[in-house]
Amino acid sequence: MITAEQKPIQEIIQYIAPYGRILLVGCNECVTVCAAGGRKEVGLLASALHLNSLKQGKTIDIKEITLERQCDPEYVEELAPYIDGADAVVSMACGCGVQSVAARYKTSPVFPAVNTRFMGASLGQGVWAERCKGCGDCVLGITGGICPVARCSKHLLNGPCGGTSNGQCEIGPETDCAWRLIWERLKELGMEDRYEDLMNAKDWRPGGAAGPGKIIREDLAQ
Amino acid sequence: MNTESRLEKILASGELAVTSECGPPRGARPEKVKEKSALLKDHVDGINVTDNQTAMVRMSSFAAAVIIKQMGLDPIMQMVARDRNRLAMQSDIIGAYAFGINTMLCLSGDHAKFGDHPMAQGVFDIDSVQMINMVRRMRDEETFQGGAKIDGAPKMFIGAAANPFADPFELRVMRLAKKIKAGVDFIQTQCIFNLDKFEEWMKGVTDRGLDEKVHILAGITPMKSVGMARYMKNKVPGMDIPDSVIKRLEGVSKEQQPEEGIKMAVESIERIKEIKGVHGFHIMAIEWEEKVPQIVEQAGLYPRPKV
Amino acid sequence: MENFEPEIVAFCCHYCAYTAADMAGSKRISYPSNVKIIRVPCTGKVDAIHLMKALEKGADGVYVAGCLAGDCHFKNGNLRAQARVDRVKKILTELGWEPERVAMVNMSAGMGEKFAETAREFTETIKKLGPSPGKLTGNESKAAS
Numbered sequence: 051m052i053t054a055e056q057k058p059i060q061e062i063i064q065y066i067a068p069y070g071r072i073l074l075v076g077c078n079e080c081v082t083v084c085a086a087g088g089r090k091e092v093g094l095l096a097s098a099l100h101l102n103s104l105k106q107g108k109t110i111d112i113k114e115i116t117l118e119r120q121c122d123p124e125y126v127e128e129l130a131p132y133i134d135g136a137d138a139v140v141s142m143a144c145g146c147g148v149q150s151v152a153a154r155y156k157t158s159p160v161f162p163a164v165n166t167r168f169m170g171a172s173l174g175q176g177v178w179a180e181r182c183k184g185c186g187d188c189v190l191g192i193t194g195g196i197c198p199v200a201r202c203s204k205h206l207l208n209g210p211c212g213g214t215s216n217g218q219c220e221i222g223p224e225t226d227c228a229w230r231l232i233w234e235r236l237k238e239l240g241m242e243d244r245y246e247d248l249m250n251a252k253d254w255r256p257g258g259a260a261g262p263g264k265i266i267r268e269d270l271a272q
Numbered sequence: 273m274n275t276e277s278r279l280e281k282i283l284a285s286g287e288l289a290v291t292s293e294c295g296p297p298r299g300a301r302p303e304k305v306k307e308k309s310a311l312l313k314d315h316v317d318g319i320n321v322t323d324n325q326t327a328m329v330r331m332s333s334f335a336a337a338v339i340i341k342q343m344g345l346d347p348i349m350q351m352v353a354r355d356r357n358r359l360a361m362q363s364d365i366i367g368a369y370a371f372g373i374n375t376m377l378c379l380s381g382d383h384a385k386f387g388d389h390p391m392a393q394g395v396f397d398i399d400s401v402q403m404i405n406m407v408r409r410m411r412d413e414e415t416f417q418g419g420a421k422i423d424g425a426p427k428m429f430i431g432a433a434a435n436p437f438a439d440p441f442e443l444r445v446m447r448l449a450k451k452i453k454a455g456v457d458f459i460q461t462q463c464i465f466n467l468d469k470f471e472e473w474m475k476g477v478t479d480r481g482l483d484e485k486v487h488i489l490a491g492i493t494p495m496k497s498v499g500m501a502r503y504m505k506n507k508v509p510g511m512d513i514p515d516s517v518i519k520r521l522e523g524v525s526k527e528q529q530p531e532e533g534i535k536m537a538v539e540s541i542e543r544i545k546e547i548k549g550v551h552g553f554h555i556m557a558i559e560w561e562e563k564v565p566q567i568v569e570q571a572g573l574y575p576r577p578k579v
Numbered sequence: 580m581e582n583f584e585p586e587i588v589a590f591c592c593h594y595c596a597y598t599a600a601d602m603a604g605s606k607r608i609s610y611p612s613n614v615k616i617i618r619v620p621c622t623g624k625v626d627a628i629h630l631m632k633a634l635e636k637g638a639d640g641v642y643v644a645g646c647l648a649g650d651c652h653f654k655n656g657n658l659r660a661q662a663r664v665d666r667v668k669k670i671l672t673e674l675g676w677e678p679e680r681v682a683m684v685n686m687s688a689g690m691g692e693k694f695a696e697t698a699r700e701f702t703e704t705i706k707k708l709g710p711s712p713g714k715l716t717g718n719e720s721k722a723a724s
Contacts, residue, residue, distance in 0.1 A: 204383065
């Protein structure tokens with residue numbers, strides 16, 4: 051999933067300071083799962099903004115809506131009936147959602163309430179870790195199912211570097227050395243000999259070096 | 273012989289090679305480079321010029337290498353994958369070679385987290401193994417990494433680092449094999465303090481006959497004090513400092529610790545000389561360059577052969 | 580302000596604090612009438628939004644009273660409640676409100692005296708803090724609405 055974390059409330063307060071009527075929009079997908087911008091978080095943020103306006107002696111009108119998927123135009127359309135009643139939109143979706151809303155409703159300012167972090171997997175309740183960089187040319191098939199691009203701090207395709215210490219990355223003991231993990235996994239799979247295959251310099255184009263990525267499926271696109 | 277590198281010639285002659293290093297200054301002070309290099313000039317076959325070592329901004333290794341070259345000495349230009357993409361690397365390699373710099377070292381580079389710009393984005397477009405391969409192809413096939421022909425190919429003698437002490441240990445010989453496959457000519461190892469482990473690694477190297485395909489220079493660092501030993505043990509990633517090293521330094525007075533450290537370095541060289549497959553020494557006297565001549569002389573590595 | 584009588588909401592677990600409140604009553608141990616009790620089946624049922632809404636609606640302080648550590652009828656509801664209280668404290672801090680306006684307390688069903696003492700202490704704390712920041716700006720009517 052795409053992971054995110056709520057921005058500091060003061061930053062959000064700054065964004066919306068000039069506005070009285072706010073449309074606060076959550077998303078039912080990734081940000082719900084990582085507890086950053088789902089219905090629950092929309093409610094809590096709305097309440098926090100209310101408390102703030104009470105202290106400021108102002109009134110604020112907040113309409114809370116959580117869309118099924120904020121990065122999809124057909125769901126973003128559901129905001130149409132409310133958009134004219136709002137001076138500003140605050141989105142709790144990832145950057146894709148924020149931009150989808152901004153693209154559809156051109157006259158309303160749209161502010162992000164979360165910082166989008168990374169593509170990650172859940173390691174347990176309340177813990178998410180980065181697992182994919184979206185490089186566009188997946189190497190997991192030859193690295194034992196562990197990604198060196200996302201999980202090696204230096205993105206080494208021929209690791210490990212000399213900084214590994216007690217099996218952990220040189221950046222700190224809380225980060226596993228990806229190449230230690232790859233090696234252990236290759237051994238488990240009886241594929242140790244694969245380790246000495248040289249991995250060629252990566253073509254970074256599919257992952258964004260060639261410009262913003264775009265996928266067009268001829269059979270689906272209209 | 274692939275290059276004009278003095279280091280290559282020494283190694284080809286079968287003599288033990290000696291290299292040392294010079295960390296460029298953190299400012300536009302060319303005299304600092306000259307001072308450090310002058311201390312080393314008669315006692316080494318090549319001077320490594322570090323590239324923003326420990327991710328701290330310093331005078332570029334390219335510029336400092338040019339200064340050393342213009343003194344009539346032999347710089348070994350280090351290059352890290354952290355700070356340059358493949359375009360910048362190749363243009364710097366051509367530029368350096370145009371100034372007569374013919375020996376270089378390909379490294380991944382310490383993570384920016386440790387330096388004075390921890391907020392910087394690391395480049396890591398290619399890794400050190402891929403860099404070795406790129407430089408070899410520039411030399412032997414006269415082509416850029418992207419495939420185009422080079423008009424005036426840089427003929428670099430190609431070095432890389434190896435850390436026999438980082439884990440997983442069992443990978444350390446295999447990773448050397450990978451660098452050899454990529455085209456590396458010589459290796460400078462991480463500072464050796466755990467000699468037993470180094471011997472074990474070298475045995476793995478010679479068992480596979482890798483010592484016949486690459487020249488290994490053993491890394492030697494003299495300890496200035498017990499404080500430095502403790503710091504390196506606890507704070508420097510990938511460093512293996514046995515307790516015996518710390519105990520021995522603790523056993524002498526603070527004033528005598530530098531001398532004891534040099535004695536230990538010389539003893540290490542004497543022992544490592546006997547290990548099959550070691551073709552030289554890389555002496556890293558950190559901010560203590562003035563002691564390198566003494567170590568080289570006491571270890572019986574002076575005078576340096578003329579080639 | 581010297582006559583300030585805070586409004587306090589206490590979310591009390593059915594299995595412990597609520598029973599303790601009953602016991603305080605039957606033993607005629609008095610506690611401040613400022614505390615309004617809301618009975619919940621387990622403090623694990625109390626979410627951060629409930630604490631926030633109570634403050635939004637004009638409570639000067641809110642606390643959650645759950646079972647002693649290890650004694651939750653539903654295993655770890657009291658621990659979850661503690662985490663949510665901590666989260667609300669963080670939000671209040673970010674907003675510049677006093678985090679002491681929310682609290683978590685633990686007790687068993689038999690601790691009638693402890694229930695009364697907690698109610699007295701928390702009421703004192705809130706009295707010292709003064710009215711909710713939301714009430715200080717002439718917003719009282721809105722806050723209460």
